[in-house]
Amino acid sequence: LKPTIFQTDEEIVQAVVQKIKALLESKKEKIVLGLPTGSTPLGVYQELVRLHKEENLDLSRLVTFNLDEYFPMDSKNPQSYTSYMFKHLFDHINIDKKNIHIPNGMIGEDVINEYCQEYEKQIEEAGGLDLVLLGIGRSGHIGFNEPGSFFDSRTRLVVLDETTRRDAAGGFFGIEKVPKLAITMGIGTILSSKEIILLATGEHKALIVKQLIEEKASRKIPATFLHSHPNTHIFLDSSSAGELS
Numbered sequence: 001l002k003p004t005i006f007q008t009d010e011e012i013v014q015a016v017v018q019k020i021k022a023l024l025e026s027k028k029e030k031i032v033l034g035l036p037t038g039s040t041p042l043g044v045y046q047e048l049v050r051l052h053k054e055e056n057l058d059l060s061r062l063v064t065f066n067l068d069e070y071f072p073m074d075s076k077n078p079q080s081y082t083s084y085m086f087k088h089l090f091d092h093i094n095i096d097k098k099n100i101h102i103p104n105g106m107i108g109e110d111v112i113n114e115y116c117q118e119y120e121k122q123i124e125e126a127g128g129l130d131l132v133l134l135g136i137g138r139s140g141h142i143g144f145n146e147p148g149s150f151f152d153s154r155t156r157l158v159v160l161d162e163t164t165r166r167d168a169a170g171g172f173f174g175i176e177k178v179p180k181l182a183i184t185m186g187i188g189t190i191l192s193s194k195e196i197i198l199l200a201t202g203e204h205k206a207l208i209v210k211q212l213i214e215e216k217a218s219r220k221i222p223a224t225f226l227h228s229h230p231n232t233h234i235f236l237d238s239s240s241a242g243e244l245s
């Protein structure tokens with residue numbers, strides 16, 4: 001994995017948006033994206049909204065699958081990833097609402113396995129993922145595939161790492177209020193995408209970025225499984241690239 005290091009966040013945003021635009025310029029009927037939440041992709045979502053509003057970028061062919069959602073989590077809760085996605089992207093673009101897929105954090109625990117298999121089936125029926133955007137957690141997770149995740153894991157219920165819950169504590173006004181579980185696409189699901197872009201910005205990501213780039217693929221740092229994907233791009237700013245040898 002050879003990262004691309006950008007001087008400014010704006011350049012990263014433009015590089016990602018160019019990739020999405022290239023897909024939109026293809027003749028494909030549907031463009032199937034895997035999408036993250038969190039602070040890292042906010043600039044990308046903001047730019048897509050701007051392009052739609054100011055330059056009439058047509059996003060009606062997008063089909064989206066979010067990577068993850070807390071469990072349990074009511075989608076109406078402002079802390080849900082559903083709320084996040086509508087607030088930052090879906091409420092402002094011309095995506096067909098029936099093409100939006102976000103794991104349901106209120107699904108009954110007794111039917112969760114079937115529900116997760118159904119999520120995988122929906123991805124398949126949409127034609128498979130064309131592009132997955134990823135952030136990276138300080139635990140080494142992509143989606144919510146925490147340390148210990150297998151490279152061939154699929155959409156499932158997972159236990160969140162302590163580091164992840166601590167990093168989310170601010171948004172929940174205390175770590176004790178952060179859900180302990182989540183539904184996430186698996187590593188295998190992510191690796192099935194034709195193209196993957198992992199974004200990491202800021203000094204707080206420098207250590208995990210070093211491990212991602214310099215360590216062999218292992219379950220200790222699930223993001224390292226990206227090494228086996230032939231069409232993965234790692235976009236960094238100079239801060240997140242600061243520890244690379």
Ligand code: F6R
Binds near residue numbers: 040
């Ligand atoms: C969120 C997700 C996570 C985040 C990661 C980084 O949907 O899939 O893997 O991408 O935790 O979060 P930020 O961008 O807030 O640093």
